[in-house]
Amino acid sequence: xxxxxxxxxxxxxxxxxxxxxxxxxxxxxxxxxxxxxxxxxxxxxxxxxxxxxxxxxxxxxxxxxxxxxxxxxxxxxxxxxxxxxxxxxxxxxxxxxxxxxxxxxxxxxxxxxxxxxxxxxxxxxxxxxxxxxxxxxxxxxxxxxxxxxxxxxxxxxxxxxxxxxxxxxxxxxxxxxxxxxxxxxxxxxxxxxxxxxxxxxxxxxxxxxxxxxxxxxxxxxxxxxxxxxxxxxxxxxxxxxxxxxxxxxxxxxxxxxxxxxxxxxxxxxxxxxxxxxxxxxxxxxxxxxxxxxxxxxxxxxxxxxxxxxxxxxxxxxxxxxxxxxxxxxxxxxxxxxxxxxxxxxxxxxxxxxxxxxxxxxxxxxxxxxxxxxxxxxxxxxxxxxxxxxxxxxxxxxxxxxxxxxxxxxxxxxxxxxxxxxxxxxxxxxxxxxxxxxxxxxxxx
RNA sequence: GCGGGGAUGGCCCAGCGGUACGGCGGCAGCCUGCUAAGCUGUUUCUCUAUGAGAGCGAGGGUUCGAAUCCCUCUCCCCGCGCCA
Numbered sequence: 001x002x003x004x005x006x007x008x009x010x011x012x013x014x015x016x017x018x019x020x021x022x023x024x025x026x027x028x029x030x031x032x033x034x035x036x037x038x039x040x041x042x043x044x045x046x047x048x049x050x051x052x053x054x055x056x057x058x059x060x061x062x063x064x065x066x067x068x069x070x071x072x073x074x075x076x077x078x079x080x081x082x083x084x085x086x087x088x089x090x091x092x093x094x095x096x097x098x099x100x101x102x103x104x105x106x107x108x109x110x111x112x113x114x115x116x117x118x119x120x121x122x123x124x125x126x127x128x129x130x131x132x133x134x135x136x137x138x139x140x141x142x143x144x145x146x147x148x149x150x151x152x153x154x155x156x157x158x159x160x161x162x163x164x165x166x167x168x169x170x171x172x173x174x175x176x177x178x179x180x181x182x183x184x185x186x187x188x189x190x191x192x193x194x195x196x197x198x199x200x201x202x203x204x205x206x207x208x209x210x211x212x213x214x215x216x217x218x219x220x221x222x223x224x225x226x227x228x229x230x231x232x233x234x235x236x237x238x239x240x241x242x243x244x245x246x247x248x249x250x251x252x253x254x255x256x257x258x259x260x261x262x263x264x265x266x267x268x269x270x271x272x273x274x275x276x277x278x279x280x281x282x283x284x285x286x287x288x289x290x291x292x293x294x295x296x297x298x299x300x301x302x303x304x305x306x307x308x309x310x311x312x313x314x315x316x317x318x319x320x321x322x323x324x325x326x327x328x329x330x331x332x333x334x335x336x337x338x339x340x341x342x343x344x345x346x347x348x349x350x351x352x353x354x355x356x357x358x359x360x361x362x363x364x365x366x367x368x369x370x371x372x373x374x375x376x377x378x379x380x381x382x383x384x385x386x387x388x389x390x391x392x393x394x395x396x397x398x399x400x401x402x403x404x405x406x407x408x409x410x411x412x413x414x415x416x417x418x419x420x421x422x423x424x425x426x427x428x429x430x431x432x433x434x435x436x437x438x439x440x441x442x443x444x
Numbered sequence: 445g446c447g448g449g450g451a452u453g454g455c456c457c458a459g460c461g462g463u464a465c466g467g468c469g470g471c472a473g474c475c476u477g478c479u480a481a482g483c484u485g486u487u488u489c490u491c492u493a494u495g496a497g498a499g500c501g502a503g504g505g506u507u508c509g510a511a512u513c514c515c516u517c518u519c520c521c522c523g524c525g526c527c528a
């Protein structure tokens with residue numbers, strides 16, 4: 001949620017940010033109308049309550065001295081009736097006002113490119129050594145900013161869709177039978193590699209000051225609503241029937257909500273948390289996209305970086321999270337680019353977001369594997385997470401970013417490190433201590 | 445699932461129909477020739493704010509007045525049962 005006080009004091013900066021995000025600013029107009037009406041009611045109610053409190057004090061005194069209080073009792077009853085109906089009216093107004101408030105997105109960082117469409121995201125940098133099929137060369141050069149290190153291939157690398165079948169690493173058909181599309185059984189060495197990725201990423205983050213946790217995989221509506229903009233997000237979540245519980249779509253939401261309604265000591269910040277969990281997504285709006293293989297599935301493992309910090313430090317930690325993710329992909333040897341996500345594609349919560357996109361040689365494209373956001377105080381305000389300073393309590397800033405989302409990285413590994421015409425692939429060196437093997441082949 | 449006990453300000457804890465006690469910690473100041481001790485004030489949220497209102501797990505009810513009594517719910521602790 002945005003800062004209501006700031007909205008009242010400086011409405012123009014919110015009008016400006018909404019326009020840049022291509023949001024309808026009428027929600028702001030509506031807010032101000034309702035807020036004024038609410039304030040008027042509040043003043044009225046406050047005065048009546050003051051009157052009532054004075055009267056009950058008189059009653060208390062008179063009861064002790066034994067004098068008659070029937071007249072005063074009647075007056076308080078009459079006041080209660082008026083207060084009751086005013087409060088009802090006020091609640092209606094404030095509910096509606098708060099509804100508009102939740103529709104207002106975070107402010108925008110100056111760096112964010114103002115435009116719509118993922119194709120207009122701004123390239124920050126490309127790193128790595130990509131294997132590029134000659135027909136994809138132009139796409140690769142354009143999307144990597146013409147500066148990319150790469151080698152040209154005469155044949156298109158084999159898709160992971162075929163490799164998982166040939167190498168007996170995933171059973172999609174039987175998963176389809178028992179659960180439906182976008183479910184899978186992960187098998188054999190691919191299972192080991194997935195576990196290795198999780199262990200590698202959590203070890204990596206633990207060494208850098210992160211507390212590693214496995215969160216609850218289901219959280220209630222209130223926590224979900226605090227951690228996300230739930231109205232636009234609802235359709236991508238699984239709901240547990242008959243319970244006030246949703247399956248998490250990322251551990252970010254559980255970690256953010258973990259400190260809900262808490263006030264921390266200044267010395268407890270920054271709090272770095274690495275969450276490792278299964279993530280569940282309905283992918284409701286994705287019919288027809290990535291229907292084969294395990295690129296886009298209903299459940300995957302993810303290791304997430306999350307930081308609660310003081311407002312003045314949050315851009316430093318944004319850089320830290322970006323650097324962590326980059327080091328992980330560099331060490332795995334996966335070529336990637338970073339883009340600065342443009343204003344029209346940013347979520348409500350983020351003031352700025354970097355996406356990392358890995359190069360997928362068989363698709364001939366960069367595809368999203370990591371998303372890193374600074375939500376500033378937006379998420380913390382919705383969740384009531386503060387810290388104590390000598391000048392009073394302030395909201396913390398929250399940041400989140402992917403370390404590893406396993407299914408997509410498995411695809412990236414298969415497609416980037418295949419050899420022998422896709423009948424084998426190499427396991428990244430940094431994972432070998434965790435897997436105990438360094439290649440996967442059909443013969444295995 | 446059954447029975448019992450709980451939830452009070454950042455933390456601990458008292459109050460059990462008359463408007464939240466005390467301690468700890470934090471902050472500010474005073475005192476003091478020691479990195480000690482002591483003293484005073486302060487500590488949440490909201491409102492066009494030298495004032496007022498709200499707040500005792502959540503929501504409802506009774507009452508002139510509810511932390512306190514009644515109802516519903518949530519979570520925690522202790523037993524019993526069931527269980528990977």
